[in-house]
Amino acid sequence: MSTDAGLLSSLTQLREFGISFIRNVPTQEGEVARVAQRIGPIRDTFYGRHWDVRSVKNAKNIAYTSLDLMLHQDLMYFEAPPGLQFLHALEVTVPTGGESLFVDGFRVAETLRRTHPHHFDTLVRVPVTYNYVHPHQHRIMRHPIISFDPHNAETHLFYSPPFEGPLDVPPEDVVPFYEAYREFTKLVDDPQYRLQFRLQAGDLVAFNNRRLLHGRTGFDPSSGNRHLQGTYVDWDDFKSRASIIRRLCSTQTPSAASS
Secondary structure, eight states: OOSHHHHHHHHHHHHHHSEEEEOOOOOOTTHHHHHHTTTSOBOOBTTBSSEEEOOOTTOSSGGGSSSOEEEEOSOTTSSSOOSEEEEEEEEEOOSSOOOEEEEEHHHHHHHHHHHOHHHHHHHHHSEEEEEEEETTEEEEEEEESEEEETTTTEEEEOOOGGGBOOOOSOHHHHHHHHHHHHHHHHHHTOGGGEEEEOOOTTOEEEEETTTEEEEEOOOOGGGOOEEEEEEEEOHHHHHHHHHHHHHHHHHSOHHHHHO
16 A cells, blocks of 8 residues: 555455455554555544544443444444545454354345345335434434446445434335345345454455444453544545546556555
8 A cells, every 4th residue: 555556456356345454554543544654535423533432331332332333334323425435444452253254245245136136126215214313423324235336337335234324115015125125134144254363453344334244252351452443435535536646557567656
């Protein structure tokens, strides 16, 4: 990521696979924002420009506990959820557990389209309500789980069970939706689609928040620490940066691009 060629490699991985890994990032607070800004401006949210993921007492969000964190995507209750998410491991001393989980939602959706096309069509058509209701934040947004923009040939996933609100659809859509939702969730939970690994201090993972679902296995907080920092960048900024870097690298000599 420190060179244009290295940045292009990460951007290409994000475009093709939805995920990219960076090793040996300095374990200093705020480093995640420095890396992310190589791609684009930080997407500031009510969580801040960057935020901590660690187990704390009396947490209001399950992400800030040591419990299993089910597969989901972030901020689905926004009109335009962040396109890229970055997670940087600052300290990981727990001996077991705390493993990161990822599932390629595009692959799951394609499998559903191939095996149960009527369920796929239902999840494209029927919107789900996502909400976040707290004393100082009240956000409600409706998205279908699978969203395809034919004008720009872009697909986005919207899947966040912890923040789903009541289904607000015509009565005739209720049963078809839950049948389709059940099949989609079965695929999400199928181990063959899951990438599971343990981040080490200095590791940073960047991923497409509108494609990949992410989660975490539980761990014993009394056995050690697990401290990550995260941040977001918008998808429009990713696309712009990727286009610029591709053009820049294509006009450089091999030695100049890698210097």
